[in-house]
Amino acid sequence: MKGKTTRLKEIIISNILIILALIFIFFFWILESLIDTYIFKLYNDFLSALFTPDVNEVWLRFVIGLSFVVFSISGQKIINKQKVTAKKLKESEELYFTTLKSIGDAVITTDLNSNVSFLNEVAELLTGWTLRESFGKPVSKIFKIVNEQTHKKLENPVARVLKEGIIVGLANHSILITKDEKEIPIDDSGAPIKDDKGNIKGVVLIFRDITERKRSEQVYREAQKIRQERLIMLGQLAGGVGHELRNPLGAIKNAAYFLKMAIENPELEIKETLEVLEKEVHNSEIIINSLLGFARPKPPLFRKIEINGIIDYMLSNIEIPNNIRVVKEFDENLPTILGDPDQIIPVFRNIIINAIQAMVKGGNLVIKTTTLSIGGVSISITDSGVGIDKENMNKLFEPLFTTKAKGIGLGLAISKILVENHGGTIKAQSEVGKGCTFTIELPISKNEKD
Ligand SMILES: Nc1ncnc2c1ncn2[C@@H]1O[C@H](COP(=O)(O)OP(=O)(O)OP(=O)(O)O)[C@@H](O)[C@H]1O
Ligand SMILES: [Mg+2]
Incomplete structure (x- = not known):
């Protein structure tokens, strides 16, 4: 029942002009009948004027009435159209407003006088100010930022945006000082709000809490530092032990040789x-x-080398099982590069031996060389072996990482050092169960790269 009444109300409201026109026609008819009876004395009494048999008079009243109805319908249509546009505009405004409110970043908007006009919930949480408290207040009071290291006050981006009319990023290492004087590291930007004519109407500040990111960056930096220190220690230890073991091992070798000779x-x-x-x-x-x-890599002795030739020579010195098919895809126009073959050969040898060891059941070993457009050569060695899982991918180049019973885990760690000493890079890609590809890129000469 209530619904019906509301609907009726809606119909009445939305067609109000048409209803008014009909009422007007009704009164106009009565007024016209009164005028014709009492002023122009065209009829004897009011009733005969009201139900006039005069066709011309009926036509006249009908045309005037119809004009009103047509006029009212057009007016109603224009009004309805405006209403729809206004409704759509309101909906779109509401949508923007809701988007701003529910956006994951903190949003503050200001007017041209740098006074706060809006704050979303994230901004309320970060600044400690509510929209009610901050509305109309200078933004510099709500959005206070200082430099992380010096704690000096930073220029408020709103002022800069208004001055320069462009999008500005916040200064690096910005710290937001909250209402209760807490410090939160933030980043992001401020941008002008413009109307459809391009006039600046205010500023929108978008920022986010980067405490977590900072923390993980710090953890990463510390882990890197510890790793670096461990590498140095490991290098020293490896160098020392290696050096100390050389002499007794030499003596054992000589003794074995002596015994072999002595016993007939x-x-x-x-x-x-x-x-x-x-x-x-x-x-x-x-x-x-x-x-x-690994501990004391020698500086490379650079000379002109042909990578294709080096790979061929090395392959002829490695025992390759019959169940492994070697495919060579060599770039015949590969440029010669400056490198130390005594350091490049062990890199390829280790990668190829690793590949062979990964293909216990046989497979394909594809060695491809290409010329790099930026200058230099690329060598990729692909096997169809067991592959490397994600977790181990990060440890591949770490010293002493091995999954082999008899491995030392220095092959790739040394290879990385040697390739980098040539100004090159070494990378691995792999899919478990499908195999892996090691790609080495070497510049024509290390100095050219520098
Ligand atoms: N082609 C490959 N397929 C699968 N795993 C590989 C491959 N190459 C390297 N690995 C993994 O990387 C580890 C480290 O390789 P790396 O050459 O550094 O040491 P290693 O071969 O174990 O020992 P070594 O010091 O004798 O070379 C290997 O133990 C293996 O787990
Ligand atoms: Mg190896």
Whole structure:
């Protein structure tokens, strides 16, 4: 019932002009009948004027009445159109307002006098001021910022935006001082609010709390520092141990050699023991050389090298299992570069040996060389092996990271140092179960890059 009444009300309100026109016609008809009867004396009495049989008179009254109705309908239409536009405008304003209110960042708007005209909930939370408290107050009172290190007051961005009429970023290391004097690191920007003619009507400030980001940056910096210190310590330790082990190992090697020479026709068991001794001494030498290579990498002795030729030479010196197919996709026009083959060869050797070890069941080893448009060469080595999981990807180039029973975990760590000493980069990409690709980029010459 209530709904029906409201609907009726709506119909009456929205068609008010038309209803007025109809009422007007009704009264106009009566007025015209009165005038015709009593002033112009065209009829004997009011009733015959009211129901006049005169066709011309009926036409006249009808045309005048109809004009009113047409006029009213057009007027009503114009009014309705305006109402719809106004409604849409209101809805759109409400939408903008709700967007501003619910936006994840803090928003403050000001008028041309730098007085606060709006604050969303995030801004209320961050500044400690409510919209009610801050409305109309100078923004500098609500949005107080100082430099993180010096604690000196920073220029309020609203003033700058109004002065320069452009979007401005907040100064680096800005700290917001809240109503209760708490300090919150923030970042972001201020922008002018312009009307459709481009006139500045105020300023909108958008900012966010970056405490978390700062904290994780700090944690990352500290972790990097600790890692750097550990690397230095590890390098020193590896260098020291490697150096100290060299002499006793040399003595063991000489003793084994002496025994081999001294014992003529040794028994099988003694012969085998001596061979084990020699083999393990050799393995220990490789480990010590790796340790020393990591701890005290020698500066490269640069000379002209052809990467394709170096890879061919190295492949001929590595034992490749029959179930692994090697595919070479060489750029025949690869430029020669300046590098130290004694340092570049071990890098490729380690990556290729890693690839072979990752393809226990066989697979493809694709070695591709390309010329870089910026100058330099790129070498990618792709295997179809077990791949590397995400967690281990971050540790690949860390010293002593290995997943192999007999690995030392220095191959990639040393490779990185050697490649970087050539002014190059080394990167890995992998998908577990599908294999991985190591890409090395080397400049034509290290100095050219610098
Ligand atoms: N092609 C690859 N496929 C899968 N895992 C790989 C591959 N290359 C490297 N890895 C992973 O990276 C680890 C580190 O490699 P790195 O060459 O530094 O050490 P390593 O091969 O274990 O020992 P070594 O010091 O003898 O080279 C490996 O143990 C392995 O887990
Ligand atoms: Mg290795």
